[in-house]
Amino acid sequence: xxxxxxxxxxxxxxxxxxxxxxxxxxxxxxxxxxxxxxxxxxxxxxxxxxxxxxxxxxxxxxxxxxxxxxxxxxxxxxxxxxxxxxxxxxxxxxxxxxxxxxxxxxxxxxxxxxxxxxxxxxxxxxxxxxxxxxxxxxxxxxxxxxxxxxxxxxxxxxxxxxxxxxxxxxxxxxxxxxxxxxxxxxxxxxxxxxxxxxxxxxxxxxxx
Amino acid sequence: xxxxxxxxxxxxxxxxxxxxxxxxxxxxxxxxxxxxxxxxxxxxxxxxxxxxxxxxxxxxxxxxxxxxxxxxxxxxxxxxxxxxxxxxxxxxxxxxxxxxxxxxxxxxxxxxxxxxxxxxxxxxxxxxxxxxxxxxxxxxxxxxxxxxxxxxxxxxxxxxxxxxxxxxxxxxxxxxxxxxxxxxxxxxxxxxxxxxxxxxxxxxxxxx
DNA sequence: CAAAAGAACGAACGGTCGTGCTATTTTATC
DNA sequence: GATAAAATAGCACGACCGTTCGTTCTTTTG
Numbered sequence: 001x002x003x004x005x006x007x008x009x010x011x012x013x014x015x016x017x018x019x020x021x022x023x024x025x026x027x028x029x030x031x032x033x034x035x036x037x038x039x040x041x042x043x044x045x046x047x048x049x050x051x052x053x054x055x056x057x058x059x060x061x062x063x064x065x066x067x068x069x070x071x072x073x074x075x076x077x078x079x080x081x082x083x084x085x086x087x088x089x090x091x092x093x094x095x096x097x098x099x100x101x102x103x104x105x106x107x108x109x110x111x112x113x114x115x116x117x118x119x120x121x122x123x124x125x126x127x128x129x130x131x132x133x134x135x136x137x138x139x140x141x142x143x144x145x146x147x148x149x150x151x152x153x154x155x156x157x158x159x160x161x162x163x164x165x166x167x168x169x170x171x172x173x174x175x176x177x178x179x180x181x182x183x184x185x186x187x188x189x190x191x192x193x194x195x196x197x198x199x200x201x202x203x204x205x206x207x208x
Numbered sequence: 209x210x211x212x213x214x215x216x217x218x219x220x221x222x223x224x225x226x227x228x229x230x231x232x233x234x235x236x237x238x239x240x241x242x243x244x245x246x247x248x249x250x251x252x253x254x255x256x257x258x259x260x261x262x263x264x265x266x267x268x269x270x271x272x273x274x275x276x277x278x279x280x281x282x283x284x285x286x287x288x289x290x291x292x293x294x295x296x297x298x299x300x301x302x303x304x305x306x307x308x309x310x311x312x313x314x315x316x317x318x319x320x321x322x323x324x325x326x327x328x329x330x331x332x333x334x335x336x337x338x339x340x341x342x343x344x345x346x347x348x349x350x351x352x353x354x355x356x357x358x359x360x361x362x363x364x365x366x367x368x369x370x371x372x373x374x375x376x377x378x379x380x381x382x383x384x385x386x387x388x389x390x391x392x393x394x395x396x397x398x399x400x401x402x403x404x405x406x407x408x409x410x411x412x413x414x415x416x
Numbered sequence: 417c418a419a420a421a422g423a424a425c426g427a428a429c430g431g432t433c434g435t436g437c438t439a440t441t442t443t444a445t446c
Numbered sequence: 447g448a449t450a451a452a453a454t455a456g457c458a459c460g461a462c463c464g465t466t467c468g469t470t471c472t473t474t475t476g
Contacts, residue, residue: 010422010423010424013423013424026326027326027327029239029322029323031237031239031240032239034462034463034464035463035464035465036462036463036464037462044424044425045424045425045426046425046426046464046465047424047425047426047427047465047466047467048423048424048425049424050464050465050466051423051424052423055464055465056463056464056465104326105326106325106326110322111322113381113384113385114237114318114319114322114384115237117314117381117384117385118234118235118312118313118314118384119235127385128385128386131385132385132386156397158394159394159397159398162378162382162391162394162398163375163378163394163398165378165381165382166374166375166377166378166379166381166398167371167374169374169377169378169381170370170371170373170374170377171374173321173325173373173374173377174370174373176321176322176325176326177321177325177335177336177339177340178336178340183370186366186367186370186371189364189367190367190370190371190374193405197401197405221453221454242432242433242434243433243434243435244432244433244434245432252454252455253454253455253456254433254434254435254455254456255435255436255437255454255455255456255457256453256454256455257454258434258435258436259453259454260453263434263435264433264434264435
């Protein structure tokens with residue numbers, strides 16, 4: 001009870017269940033998650049799995065949270081080792097694209113956004129919070145790039161974040177339907193154009 | 209049997225069922241469609257509804273097809289009255305945006321793309337065909353704008369179509385999560401920048 | 417070692433699912 | 447109006463759903 005060292009052996013299986021649930025949710029979405037099939041996956045009984053979460057909705061929330069943590073660990077954290085400003089922003093995009101490559105079969109966060117955007121409830125709120133949080137991180141990185149003089153001083157951070165996010169949605173969409181490689185090429189071409197149109201000043205034309 | 213005039217009274221109810229199914233699918237997706245709840249909606253028995261389609265998958269295919277027809281009627285057809293080239297392309301975007309406003313609670317085509325992009329089967333194939341078809345229409349309109357000299361001669365139609373589509377995905381995403389008006393403003397700002405960066409020649413800088 | 421706590425099982429519940437059957441009613445044709 | 451055909455209802459089925467409950471096995475604690 002004093003929680004001396006690490007008695008929680010059951011927490012490990014909970015994590016193990018979440019691993020399988022995450023993989024299932026990538027393909028079928030959070031709405032497609034079923035405790036029965038999940039129990040078969042991990043080799044447990046339905047009630048055994050159920051006991052770890054208390055309800056299906058809590059399971060879905062746990063999977064969503066796990067997905068968000070994985071995303072941050074895989075995309076944001078590595079990018080933080082790049083210097084502030086445009087390099088870090090580009091690193092974020094690069095890592096994000098890698099995330100997309102590893103999640104061609106479906107991304108839980110994006111699927112969830114589509115599943116709960118029109119509804120209301122705990123899932124909806126969690127999705128909105130997660131998306132707003134990530135958008136905030138994007139805008140922060142953009143603001144730093146503006147402050148460092150890597151982007152035009154009049155840059156609308158929210159606007160640029162929207163456009164970046166839209167391109168990543170395009171990547172995911174096209175990758176799922178027409179193949180990742182083609183989509184990836186289009187994405188990079190679009191970003192090249194995007195960075196150019198937000199760069200601080202035209203250096204090439206008409207030197208006075 | 210010779211199909212003289214129009215004996216099919218049952219076709220009308222089939223269309224009536226599809227209307228309700230379409231509305232349901234907007235919120236819950238094609239995967240969330242259930243024959244039981246649909247039957248309650250239209251005030252019929254489950255088996256009565258079922259008989260019109262023969263299987264749930266055929267119902268889903270019918271709804272997908274109905275959605276595609278509505279989209280074309282609502283977006284492409286009105287835009288065809290605009291003159292070829294950039295005006296028509298911009299009309300497409302405008303109508304598409306209106307479509308987005310009317311489908312904030314969810315668009316069947318986009319939801320279906322997310323639901324079946326990783327799987328395989330008749331639904332997947334139908335979604336891919338629908339998406340590829342629409343992308344083709346976009347590229348055709350772009351090619352006409354290039355031919356008319358409204359866009360740069362070296363324009364990659366597929367690339368521009370990708371970027372347009374990505375922005376519309378951004379609109380749908382943000383509209384569902386953060387509200388349509390804000391998303392719409394961001395979309396228009398993005399398009400303004402987009403058209404400018406693809407316009408045929410720089411008219412303003414450094415006249416020789 | 418004994419006792420308390422935690423983890424997992426197995427069976428069962430009420431529901432809903434899609435899908436077949438067989439009647440019954442409605443519609444169209446002669 | 448009689449008759450054939452189409453449309454719909456009613457019922458039942460097996461399967462799966464999330465959830466609850468009581469029991470058993472394992473682990474930790476005193």
